Amino acid sequence: MLPRAAWSLVLRKGGGGRRGMHSSEARGGGKMSPYTNCYAQRYYPMPEEPFCTELNAEEQALKEKEKGSWTQLTHAEKVALYRLQFNETFAEMNRRSNEWKTVMGCVFFFIGFAALVIWWQRVYVFPPKPITLTDERKAQQLQRMLDMKVNPVQGLASRWDYEKKQWKK
Amino acid sequence: MAHAAQVGLQDATSPIMEELITFHDHALMIIFLICFLVLYALFLTLTTKLTNTNISDAQEMETVWTILPAIILVLIALPSLRILYMTDEVNDPSLTIKSIGHQWYWTYEYTDYGGLIFSSYMLPPLFLEPGDLRLLDVDNRVVLPIETPIRMMITSQDVLHSWAVPTLGLKTDAIPGRLNQTTFTATRPGVYYGQCSEICGANHSFMPIVLELIPLKIFEMGPVFTL
Numbered sequence: 001m002l003p004r005a006a007w008s009l010v011l012r013k014g015g016g017g018r019r020g021m022h023s024s025e026a027r028g029g030g031k032m033s034p035y036t037n038c039y040a041q042r043y044y045p046m047p048e049e050p051f052c053t054e055l056n057a058e059e060q061a062l063k064e065k066e067k068g069s070w071t072q073l074t075h076a077e078k079v080a081l082y083r084l085q086f087n088e089t090f091a092e093m094n095r096r097s098n099e100w101k102t103v104m105g106c107v108f109f110f111i112g113f114a115a116l117v118i119w120w121q122r123v124y125v126f127p128p129k130p131i132t133l134t135d136e137r138k139a140q141q142l143q144r145m146l147d148m149k150v151n152p153v154q155g156l157a158s159r160w161d162y163e164k165k166q167w168k169k
Numbered sequence: 170m171a172h173a174a175q176v177g178l179q180d181a182t183s184p185i186m187e188e189l190i191t192f193h194d195h196a197l198m199i200i201f202l203i204c205f206l207v208l209y210a211l212f213l214t215l216t217t218k219l220t221n222t223n224i225s226d227a228q229e230m231e232t233v234w235t236i237l238p239a240i241i242l243v244l245i246a247l248p249s250l251r252i253l254y255m256t257d258e259v260n261d262p263s264l265t266i267k268s269i270g271h272q273w274y275w276t277y278e279y280t281d282y283g284g285l286i287f288s289s290y291m292l293p294p295l296f297l298e299p300g301d302l303r304l305l306d307v308d309n310r311v312v313l314p315i316e317t318p319i320r321m322m323i324t325s326q327d328v329l330h331s332w333a334v335p336t337l338g339l340k341t342d343a344i345p346g347r348l349n350q351t352t353f354t355a356t357r358p359g360v361y362y363g364q365c366s367e368i369c370g371a372n373h374s375f376m377p378i379v380l381e382l383i384p385l386k387i388f389e390m391g392p393v394f395t396l
Contacts, residue, residue, distance in 0.1 A: 043220055131297075132294070132301075136299075137300075152180065
């Protein structure tokens with residue numbers, strides 16, 4: 001039951017999606033997408049075949065009426081004709097979904113898992129740090145770099161004030 | 170040398186490198202322009218409400234987006250070729266040094282006015298003095314004079330290496346059986362670092378190059394010839 005709910009959640013994406021895959025199931029067998037275009041997509045809003053092809057007598061009468069002047073149709077009849085031709089309105093077709101929450105949840109989960117793996121590595125795998133990474137040694141290296149005037153044009157030594165022996169403000 | 174986490178180029182120590190830095194700024198600005206344009210187009214594509222995907226035949230747009238990149242490429246190529254030919258200018262070097270790459274150290278030969286041949290090995294971590302730079306400092310540096318054109322002949326004794334000093338804008342492959350030449354003129358005295366730039370085995374990261382550039386007067390006194 002839970003996989004079915006998650007599956008339907010993923011299915012109902014806004015805009016395009018894999019809904020074309022289920023069109024043949026809905027119509028009881030037949031050709032698979034892309035050979036059927038019964039379900040409209042945001043990028044292909046006018047499918048070739050109408051949504052309902054088996055019409056009862058009432059609907060067939062309505063179809064006959066449609067062949068005349070459209071100003072004779074009532075609002076309800078227009079809506080009924082639309083529903084015969086199309087599966088969903090644009091608003092329904094473009095509806096949002098909650099898929100993003102699933103996606104973000106999975107992303108954060110795997111980031112967290114990777115963080116745990118990295119933490120374990122720092123504790124059990126990494127070798128001891130070299131002696132040159134102690135603060136004292138790093139300060140001595142920096143002093144030597146300033147004495148050598150490393151990058152004096154726009155880089156490190158250009159930001160050190162040699163008269164006042166401090167960083168330039 | 171670069172400071173920790175440095176992303177940009179090091180300051181130039183030779184005129185060619187100054188040109189290269191300017192060219193890099195020029196090309197990077199063009200790159201930023203194109204990237205910004207493409208990201209903007211992508212953003213528009215992702216947020217549009219338009220749905221027609223069957224548009225074809227946009228000849229004017231196609232012409233523009235063919236001609237414009239060609240112009241941009243010409244604008245990049247012209248300064249690039251200028252610098253390329255500048256590096257090959259005849260400048261009559263005063264000194265020729267041979268640099269031979271080995272696994273995993275460099276050998277330098279000063280044979281113009283006598284015979285001096287020495288090897289330059291990276292200092293192992295246990296041999297570092299306080300203030301020394303790990304993975305960069307060597308036991309014997311290459312001592313050279315400033316403001317003189319110097320010719321480096323680079324080759325290798327075993328596998329491919331590459332002799333590189335970024336602040337001078339130098340990178341020359343060391344190929345066994347072949348002599349590659351590069352010339353430079355340094356403008357500032359100092360100690361300049363580089364690292365082997367062609368994969369050459371287990372210790373490829375541990376064979377640095379260190380140049381010590383000193384005033385010509387002091388170089389002429391001959392400290393480099395007294396070991």
